[in-house]
Amino acid sequence: MKTASIVAAAGFVTCALCYKPLVSSKKLQNLVTLEDLLAGSQDLQDIADANGGNRAFGGGGHNATVDYLVKTLEELDYYDVSTQQFVELFSAATVDFTAAGTEYSAGYMTYSPSGQASGSLIQVNNLGCIVADFPAAVSGNIAFISRGECTFAQKALAAKSAGALAAIVYNNVPGTLSGTLGGVGDYPPTVGVSKEIGDTLLAAIAAGTVAATLDVNAIQENRTTWNVIAETKGGDHSNVLALGGHTDSVFAGPGINDDGSGTIGILTIAKALTKFKVKNAVRFLFWSAEEFGKLGSFHYLRTLNGTISGNASEVAKIRAYLNFDMIASPNYVLGIYDGDGSAFNFSGPPGSGTIEKDFELFYESKGFPHVPALFTMRSDYAAFLENGIPSGGLFTGAEVLKTEEEAELFGGEAGVALDENYHQPGDTVDNLNHEAFLLNTQSIANSVAKYALSFEGIPAVNSTLRKRHAHVQRHFGHLSARGDYGHSHVHHGPCGESAVVA
Numbered sequence: 001m002k003t004a005s006i007v008a009a010a011g012f013v014t015c016a017l018c019y020k021p022l023v024s025s026k027k028l029q030n031l032v033t034l035e036d037l038l039a040g041s042q043d044l045q046d047i048a049d050a051n052g053g054n055r056a057f058g059g060g061g062h063n064a065t066v067d068y069l070v071k072t073l074e075e076l077d078y079y080d081v082s083t084q085q086f087v088e089l090f091s092a093a094t095v096d097f098t099a100a101g102t103e104y105s106a107g108y109m110t111y112s113p114s115g116q117a118s119g120s121l122i123q124v125n126n127l128g129c130i131v132a133d134f135p136a137a138v139s140g141n142i143a144f145i146s147r148g149e150c151t152f153a154q155k156a157l158a159a160k161s162a163g164a165l166a167a168i169v170y171n172n173v174p175g176t177l178s179g180t181l182g183g184v185g186d187y188p189p190t191v192g193v194s195k196e197i198g199d200t201l202l203a204a205i206a207a208g209t210v211a212a213t214l215d216v217n218a219i220q221e222n223r224t225t226w227n228v229i230a231e232t233k234g235g236d237h238s239n240v241l242a243l244g245g246h247t248d249s250v251f252a253g254p255g256i257n258d259d260g261s262g263t264i265g266i267l268t269i270a271k272a273l274t275k276f277k278v279k280n281a282v283r284f285l286f287w288s289a290e291e292f293g294k295l296g297s298f299h300y301l302r303t304l305n306g307t308i309s310g311n312a313s314e315v316a317k318i319r320a321y322l323n324f325d326m327i328a329s330p331n332y333v334l335g336i337y338d339g340d341g342s343a344f345n346f347s348g349p350p351g352s353g354t355i356e357k358d359f360e361l362f363y364e365s366k367g368f369p370h371v372p373a374l375f376t377m378r379s380d381y382a383a384f385l386e387n388g389i390p391s392g393g394l395f396t397g398a399e400v401l402k403t404e405e406e407a408e409l410f411g412g413e414a415g416v417a418l419d420e421n422y423h424q425p426g427d428t429v430d431n432l433n434h435e436a437f438l439l440n441t442q443s444i445a446n447s448v449a450k451y452a453l454s455f456e457g458i459p460a461v462n463s464t465l466r467k468r469h470a471h472v473q474r475h476f477g478h479l480s481a482r483g484d485y486g487h488s489h490v491h492h493g494p495c496g497e498s499a500v501v502a
């Protein structure tokens with residue numbers, strides 16, 4: 001038998017044998033402090049700093065993040081903690097791009113091969129989706145192609161067929177551009193640049209020949225990685241509240257808002273919850289390889305729905321899923337996923353509207369505004385939506401610019417990205433918004449306390465999921481064609497949506 005209590009590293013007292021009250025929203029919220037949130041974020045920053053500045057999956061920074069989570073959760077002595085191992089292809093690169101004597105920032109297109117190219121920058125006609133769009137001068141030079149209409153892979157293949165040494169895609173909307181070619185193929189070195197750089201270089205090309213060099217230094221290797229899963233020992237394990245965030249960063253930076261904030265937010269809730277009893281089991285899910293196409297969450301759902309092994313009944317035990325991917329953006333909005341579809345005409349499975357409404361009520365009760373966030377399928381909730389599980393969550397914004405209306409509601413700067421450090425080296429512990437981080441983590445506490453007691457208003461999962469998947473594909477085929485994304489991540493999920501399409 002254990003003694004009554006031990007003091008864990010983070011200062012939370014676990015108390016295996018003594019009396020614990022049932023969880024309540026107020027009490028759980030009261031245990032969330034900014035100091036703990038920032039201390040946890042600093043831990044992730046330290047891990048990144050000690051591992052080459054990133055926490056990309058399969059690398060030292062991510063593996064250390066996984067170890068940190070497992071150790072922290074096990075010490076709480078309140079959860080059954082496990083890891084789920086899987087192997088995925090890792091692809092990343094450093095990119096150097098110079099044109100007309102100036103160095104420009106360029107984003108890697110995942111799966112682009114390494115290579116060096118030097119030649120003239122040649123503007124491609126139309127959108128570069130077919131070889132006929134490429135002028136003869138492209139041969140032996142570098143193709144400069146507008147984003148739009150077709151996939152980056154199509155543009156890259158057409159450039160290669162036209163004899164280009166490399167392909168550079170410039171954005172057709174404000175902001176930087178990176179993405180994925182969707183898999184290994186016979187591509188030339190391919191990168192993306194912002195619309196601003198695109199405009200500058202198009203003007204230079206119009207004025208005369210522009211000499212350019214591109215150097216892509218890519219890594220492609222199979223990497224072993226792990227999801228981390230922690231479920232309360234107590235509570236009804238057939239009626240589970242799941243919540244998750246992703247533990248990996250992009251290769252370019254430490255990922256402290258994306259998604260250190262979600263990781264530390266839910267870890268803080270996991271610590272606080274140990275003071276209480278729950279009626280429904282609560283499962284914390286820390287996803288690996290989100291930045292490479294939500295690989296960890298889709299792998300996990302395939303193990304629950306019988307695709308890999310076992311049977312689909314495991315899916316139905318998850319009564320709700322809450323996703324937290326970027327909850328402390330420096331120029332934030334308080335975004336709540338549009339579960340009922342009232343804002344974007346794209347709803348989650350039945351019950352998702354209740355989850356949205358509960359988040360809304362939290363902010364309203366504290367006198368804060370909120371805005372709906374579209375389920376773009378560009379974070380880990382996608383795997384849950386596809387499996388018919390009621391879902392929701394919070395999102396404070398990525399590369400999208402803040403509107404005037406949003407600046408009036410939330411303060412901050414209109415015309416500036418909600419997180420200007422998104423997928424950049426500047427996504428550090430110093431650039432988190434403290435007010436949003438604390439408030440959103442309290443909001444998580446509120447929802448966790450509620451659903452740990454009851455799923456009233458959230459119907460059980462039924463198995464209409466295959467139809468749902470088809471619906472999702474149609475919906476996002478449509479959005480892709482318009483290039484119309486509210487959210488942020490570079491993904492090539494099983495739906496084929498996202499930044500594979502220009």
Ligand SMILES: [Zn+2]
Pocket residue numbers: 246258259290325326379489
């Ligand atoms: Zn993210």
